[in-house]
Each structure stands twice: as C-alpha cells, then as structure tokens.
Amino acid sequence: MVGESSMSDVAFLLLVFFIVSTTFPEIGLPMILPSKSGDVKQVKRDNVMQIVTARSGAYFIDIDTEPTPLSELKGIVRQRLTDNDNLILSLETHPDAPYGSMIDALDEVTLAYEELRAAKITREQRISLKMLEIE
Amino acid sequence: MELRRKAGSGARIPTSSMADIAFLLIVFFMVTTIFKLEQGLAITLPRSTAGEKIPREKVAHIWIDRTGIISIDDLVISVPDIEPMILAKLRENQGLIVSFNTDEQAPYRLVNEAMERLKLANALRVSFTTVPVET
Numbered sequence: 001m002v003g004e005s006s007m008s009d010v011a012f013l014l015l016v017f018f019i020v021s022t023t024f025p026e027i028g029l030p031m032i033l034p035s036k037s038g039d040v041k042q043v044k045r046d047n048v049m050q051i052v053t054a055r056s057g058a059y060f061i062d063i064d065t066e067p068t069p070l071s072e073l074k075g076i077v078r079q080r081l082t083d084n085d086n087l088i089l090s091l092e093t094h095p096d097a098p099y100g101s102m103i104d105a106l107d108e109v110t111l112a113y114e115e116l117r118a119a120k121i122t123r124e125q126r127i128s129l130k131m132l133e134i135e
Numbered sequence: 136m137e138l139r140r141k142a143g144s145g146a147r148i149p150t151s152s153m154a155d156i157a158f159l160l161i162v163f164f165m166v167t168t169i170f171k172l173e174q175g176l177a178i179t180l181p182r183s184t185a186g187e188k189i190p191r192e193k194v195a196h197i198w199i200d201r202t203g204i205i206s207i208d209d210l211v212i213s214v215p216d217i218e219p220m221i222l223a224k225l226r227e228n229q230g231l232i233v234s235f236n237t238d239e240q241a242p243y244r245l246v247n248e249a250m251e252r253l254k255l256a257n258a259l260r261v262s263f264t265t266v267p268v269e270t
Contacts, residue, residue, distance in 0.1 A: 006153055013157070017164060026194065027186035028234055028262035036254050093243045100239025103181040103263055110185035
C-alpha cells in the first residue's frame with residue numbers, strides 16, 4: 001500500500017515535459033550546390049531539357065512559345081527521361097518569378113524521378129521473385 | 136494482546152522519499168532544458184509532395200519573407216552578410232545543411248543571390264523547406 005497519490009503528479013510532470021520539448025522534423029527538398037571550383041562540362045544540346053519559369057510563374061519547356069501547365073510537367077519529364085537515359089534537366093527561373101513557382105517545378109521534377117525509380121525497382125523485384133519461384 | 140500478522144505483505148519499504156526524488160528530477164530538468172528560440176520571419180512556405188525529412192541538428196535557417204527581408208538566427212541581415220555568417224557556422228559543423236525558409240511569393244532573385252553566397256562559402260548542402268501536401 002504505497003502512497004499512490006503522487007503517481008498522477010509524476011504523470012503530469014512527464015506529460016508537460018514532453019509537450020514542451022517535442023519538435024517536429026522539418027520537411028524540405030534537399031539539394032547539393034556545385035562547388036565554385038567545379039569544372040564546366042560540355043553536353044550535347046539534345047541531352048538537355050530546359051524548363052524555364054517565366055516572371056509570371058508560367059513554365060516553358062525548351063523552345064516552346066506556349067506555356068506548359070504545372071500538372072503536365074511531371075508526365076512530360078517522365079516521358080523524356082524514359083526516352084533518353086542521359087537527359088539533363090535544366091531548371092531556369094526568372095529573377096522576378098515567385099519562389100513558389102520554382103519550388104512547384106522542382107517538386108514535379110523530383111516526383112518524376114522518384115516515380116521512375118519506384119517503377120524500375122518494382123519491375124526488377126518482380127523479375128527476381130519469379131526466379132525464386134522457379135527454383 | 137493478540138498479535139495479528141497481515142496475510143501476504145512482508146516488510147514495508149518507507150516511500151516517504153519519493154517526493155524528494157520527484158523534486159530533484161523536476162529541478163534537474165528545469166535547469167538543463169534548452170528551448171529552441173529561433174522565431175524567424177512571418178512567411179508562407181510553399182507546398183510540396185516530394186519533401187523529405189531534414190535532420191534538425193545540422194540545420195541553419197535562412198528566412199526570406201515576401202518583401203525581401205533576409206534573416207539568419209533572428210538577425211536581419213543583407214545579402215553580403217550571408218557569407219561570413221555561414222562560414223562561421225560551417226566551421227562549427229562541417230556537415231551543415233542550410234535550409235531556405237522562404238515565402239512562396241518572394242522574388243526568386245533573393246534565393247539565387249543567397250545560393251551564390253553559399254557557393255562562395257562552400258556550404259553546398261542546401262534544402263528548401265516546404266509544407267507537405269496531403270495526398
């Protein structure tokens with residue numbers, strides 16, 4: 001018959017401590033910047049896909065005169081990547097364009113790469129699972 | 136006088152010191168707890184689907200609001216000040232990640248100039264903080 005009335009005090013203490021000290025992880029799009037001493041590489045024009053974010057926030061791919069809506073960007077990038085493994089994406093943004101537009105484009109492009117990677121892994125896993133079944 | 140022995144429980148440990156221990160713990164945590172104080176600027180973060188968790192400990196935040204005010208560690212600074220401040224932080228922590236907490240309406244030029252300074256300071260690990268979109 002230990003004095004159990006202090007158990008609730010300790011419980012509240014722990015609760016308040018964790019309420020006050022809990023932090024949530026930051027979510028963001030990571031990137032590695034090129035170093036200032038990096039070499040300049042020559043690439044073939046065909047291997048580059050330019051996505052230009054204009055001052056209005058509209059997206060222009062390569063030399064198109066018509067803007068591409070954000071929703072179509074991911075699909076087009078996926079298509080071009082499947083066609084050309086060595087594709088280099090060049091994201092260019094007008095200095096007066098809103099930062100949010102750049103992030104939207106970067107987001108769609110990152111998703112395109114992630115989806116292609118996931119599809120590739122699923123394909124390869126299926127193949128190896130099949131081989132296990134045969135054995 | 137009849138001596139009656141209680142069935143079951145044997146010796147009793149005095150628990151009167153539980154309160155002392157509780158107070159000791161309270162004082163210990165009160166004295167050692169550090170609360171994160173960085174307030175930053177009032178901004179609306181852009182939304183993204185492809186965001187990843189960024190480990191909090193290695194992060195320095197650059198805040199840029201929509202009017203172009205730049206702030207690091209709650210100090211309002213101008214673009215040329217970015218390089219020395221980040222250099223100092225880099226000295227303390229080689230694996231420093233600089234995260235851009237930028238308003239989605241801020242002109243992209245500010246982010247671009249900040250990134251140029253980061254390249255000069257050789258702080259190449261960068262992250263763009265976003266709010267995850269519920270899919």
